Amino acid sequence: MTKKMRFAIVGAGVISPLHARAILGHPEAELTAIVDEIPEKANALAKEFGSPPTFATLEQMLNEGEVDAVCVCVPSGLHRDVTVASARAGKHVLCEKPLGITAKDMDEMIETCHTNGVKLATVFQKRTTEAALLTKKVVDEGKLGRLVMGDAYLKYFRSREYYKSAGWRGTWALDGGGALMNQGVHGVDIIRWLMGDVESVFAYASPLIHDIEVEDTAVAVIKYVxxxxGVIQGATTVNPGQEARFEIHGEHGSIIYGDSGFKVWKTLDGDTVPGSEPGGTAEGTDDPHAISADGHYILVDDLIRAVRDNREPLISGEEARKSVDLILAIYESARTGREVRLNAGGVKP
Known part of the structure; x- marks a missing residue:
């Protein structure tokens, strides 16, 4: 690897500028390629971010581009194809959420990266916020005592125009799901990360408002290992959208926080809310463009460090798949009307 890690962005859609800003803002990274099958989109992104070379196909970029790592910013149903091809070409991968949309896809992505000796990292930027990190520390240190409840409220709004803006949105084949798999997966990841693995779920999920294949509203009851x-509520039908909210309750205290900061902080150490900066406004609850690039910068930096130190990324493929396994279990429960049990490898047969 050269002094700077050379990144390609594959997919010049809504999320790609966050990757571009993070890469260009990092002193040890550079943006050396952009790929999109629509040349106008690739060229527009390149013009805004330093005019790196553009390519119409992934194959062409992997053959001709000067690249060490690939940012996967294509629709969710294509994450597997881009990751596997990039890994086989010896490129490290930073994949947008969700890691994949089926257990088979995620198995192949993880295995191919391992086999080819490249790192597989995933973008769950909500894990990098101060509120999330402080809460995780308190939970891990046992300062709430035995945990009794862990809830995630992920009530977003997306317009009908949003779903019509791209043919893949709201489809099983390319979106992999709706309010949970696309918007809510960040919050599903957070609550599972804070509370630990899930034993079983019982859920309802349907498209109540939007004319789409997948759910726009979902409610799941969770039993942790x-x-x-706990409860997970996810929607793109709540108008106006609400900030994501996480509630962790234990025998000795409770922590409740949202995108704008802590609401409740009570631990064995006392009742004082830590002097953290608020997480900001309710990011992306109504507008998918209204998301900060700060978390992406942290994860770009982490991938660079993981490669140079030869360690696992902060959010590895194995770690990232757990939220998808949980969402897939929620979908199965909603489809069958039954409680669905999980194990370390996903849904139990």
Whole structure:
């Protein structure tokens, strides 16, 4: 690898500028390629971010581009194809959420990266916020005592125009799901990360408002392996959209926080809310463009460090798949009307 890690962005859609800003803002990274099958989109992104070379196909970029790592910014149903091809070409991968949309896809992505000796990292930028990190520290240190409840409220709004803006949105084949798999997966990742693995789920999920294949509203009751219970609510039908909210309750205290900061902080150490900066406004609840690039910068930096130190990324493929496994279990429960049990490898047969 050269002094700077050379990144390609594959997919010049809504999320790609966040990757471009993070890369250009990092002193040890450079943007050396952009790929999109629509040349106008690739050229527009390149013009805005330093005019790197553009390519119409992934194959051409992998053959001709000077690249060490690939940012996967294509629709979710194509994550597997781009990741596997990039790994086989010896490129490290930073994949947007969700890692994949089926267990088979994720198995192949993880295995191919391992086999080819490249790193597979995933973008879950909500894990990098101060509120999330402080909460995780308190939970891991046992300062809430035994956890009894862990809830995630992920009530977003997306317009009908949003779903019509791209043919893949709201489809099983390319979106992999709706309010949970696309918008809510960040919050599903957070609550599972804070509370631990899930034993079983019972759920309802349907398209209540939008004319789409997948759910725009979902509610799931969760039983964690620890014995704690919880609720996950996800929607793109709540108008106006609400900030994501996480509630962690234990026998000795509770922490409740949202995108704008802590609402409740009570631990064995006392009742004082830590002097953290608010997380900002309710990012992306109504507008998918209204998302900060700060978390992407942290994850770009982490991938660079993981490669140079030969360690696993902060959010590896194995770690990232857990939120998708949980969402797939929620979908199965909603489809069958039954409780669905999970294990370390996903849904139990």
């Amino acid at each position: 620890s014995g704690a219970y």
